[in-house]
Amino acid sequence: MTMKHPPLKPFDEALAELLACATHLPGRDAVATWDADGRVLVADAVSPLHVPPQDNSAMDGYALRCADVPAAGAVLRVAQRIAAGNSGLPLQPGTAARIFTGAPVPPGADAVVMQEDCEALPGAAEDAGEGAGPASAGTSTSADVSTLGRVRIHTVPQPGQAIRRAGEDIARGAVVLRAGTRLTPAALGLAASIGMDKLQVAQRPRVALFSTGDELVMPGELPPERMPPGAIYNSNRFFLRALLQRLGCHVTDLGIVPDQRDATVAALRTASAQHDLILTSGGVSVGEEDHVKPAVQALGRLDLWQIAIKPGKPFAYGHIDAAAQGGAASGAAGTSGPTHFIGLPGNPVSSLITFMLLVRPFLLRLQGVADVQPRFIAATAHFDWPKADRRREFVRVRRNDQGGLDLFAHQGAGVLTSTVWGDGVVDVPPGQTIARGDTVRYLPFAELMA
Numbered sequence: 213m214t215m216k217h218p219p220l221k222p223f224d225e226a227l228a229e230l231l232a233c234a235t236h237l238p239g240r241d242a243v244a245t246w247d248a249d250g251r252v253l254v255a256d257a258v259s260p261l262h263v264p265p266q267d268n269s270a271m272d273g274y275a276l277r278c279a280d281v282p283a284a285g286a287v288l289r290v291a292q293r294i295a296a297g298n299s300g301l302p303l304q305p306g307t308a309a310r311i312f313t314g315a316p317v318p319p320g321a322d323a324v325v326m327q328e329d330c331e332a333l334p335g336a337a338e339d340a341g342e343g344a345g346p347a348s349a350g351t352s353t354s355a356d357v358s359t360l361g362r363v364r365i366h367t368v369p370q371p372g373q374a375i376r377r378a379g380e381d382i383a384r385g386a387v388v389l390r391a392g393t394r395l396t397p398a399a400l401g402l403a404a405s406i407g408m409d410k411l412q413v414a415q416r417p418r419v420a421l422f423s424t425g426d427e428l429v430m431p432g433e434l435p436p437e438r439m440p441p442g443a444i445y446n447s448n449r450f451f452l453r454a455l456l457q458r459l460g461c462h463v464t465d466l467g468i469v470p471d472q473r474d475a476t477v478a479a480l481r482t483a484s485a486q487h488d489l490i491l492t493s494g495g496v497s498v499g500e501e502d503h504v505k506p507a508v509q510a511l512g513r514l515d516l517w518q519i520a521i522k523p524g525k526p527f528a529y530g531h532i533d534a535a536a537q538g539g540a541a542s543g544a545a546g547t548s549g550p551t552h553f554i555g556l557p558g559n560p561v562s563s564l565i566t567f568m569l570l571v572r573p574f575l576l577r578l579q580g581v582a583d584v585q586p587r588f589i590a591a592t593a594h595f596d597w598p599k600a601d602r603r604r605e606f607v608r609v610r611r612n613d614q615g616g617l618d619l620f621a622h623q624g625a626g627v628l629t630s631t632v633w634g635d636g637v638v639d640v641p642p643g644q645t646i647a648r649g650d651t652v653r654y655l656p657f658a659e660l661m662a
Contacts, residue, residue: 424504
């Protein structure tokens with residue numbers, strides 16, 4: 213009698229169910245801004261000051277009053293010299309201030325004219341950069357006036373010209389980074405610009421990783437010529453560990469678990485004691501040697517199994533419950549709660565694709581990121597995909613010099629070379645074909661591996 217399997221779960225429904233289970237981890241860390249790249253904020257970053265803190269010059273040149281230059285060619289006395297880090301005194305009518313990029317605009321000045329549109333007259337300082345000449349702050353003394361000299365302005369300035377206004381980037385009290393933001397190098401610079409040397413971030417997810425399969429051999433254990441028939445090198449652990457670390461996880465590598473139910477149960481029980489998530493590769497299909505599914509069910513429950521995507525159908529999600537273990541484990545990170553379980557397919561491409569499309573958003577949501585969906589790009593297919601599938605397909609492609617997408621010739625679930633040759637995938641809806649010239653939804657690997 214043939215066993216009847218439940219219908220495959222559509223991808224969007226599976227992702228929504230998965231994210232609904234990804235409750236934010238309760239802990240938080242205070243980390244130096246230096247070290248916060250990739251971490252997720254748990255508290256808004258609010259600016260205590262204006263940025264810039266005062267009006268300042270956008271370039272090297274001369275600060276002046278527009279009223280003193282009604283026409284090109286006006287000559288003004290240079291009364292002061294202001295470098296970045298110094299401040300000037302109020303600008304008197306009929307005078308100009310030699311000023312450098314970032315220096316505060318003196319009171320009374322309402323424009324800056326760049327030095328290329330000015331002519332330092334004989335006897336005036338002709339330094340072209342902030343480091344040239346003696347650095348003096350404020351209005352010059354009477355002995356210095358002859359040194360500063362005069363300047364001819366060759367253009368008619370407009371009010372506000374080349375002045376960066378106080379607070380034009382950030383106003384005092386503004387939220388510059390929202391809780392739930394995954395910090396980038398630019399975000400770290402923004403936090404530093406408002407004086408934040410520490411940031412409150414979500415705790416790192418603790419992930420236990422292991423592979424199943426008696427056929428697996430770690431690189432370095434055996435040379436190729438001594439590999440037994442049917443044996444393969446374990447590639448999945450390498451890319452999964454790297455992807456987990458890129459997402460800020462603390463990873464415990466539990467190695468390769470034999471294809472035995474007792475060994476699988478023991479590995480799951482041990483891993484559940486001090487981890488937020490157990491991530492496995494292989495053993496979640498329907499074969500007689502696939503022990504992960506019954507082992508999870510013995511210790512907890514499976515909430516999601518088998519998704520209508522290609523590659524990656526044998527994907528599983530569930531929980532390991534501490535209570536179901538008779539007190540043998542204390543739950544995730546020493547609590548009494550359940551530990552998340554995700555089982556990935558064993559085929560390398562299936563494992564990689566399902567991690568990027570499902571595990572990555574799950575881990576980001578655990579850390580409090582609200583927007584976890586990758587951004588698709590409309591692109592032109594330079595290939596044909598004539599055979600529709602009932603599942604949603606993600607086919608490996610590469611952008612070409614014409615801006616279109618080329619298809620990798622072999623789309624098998626074990627062809628890992630396609631993920632190195634390619635730079636993304638095309639999302640092919642169920643039952644749909646693609647003809648050359650069609651506009652398709654392209655998802656770069658750069659969105660999925662960051």
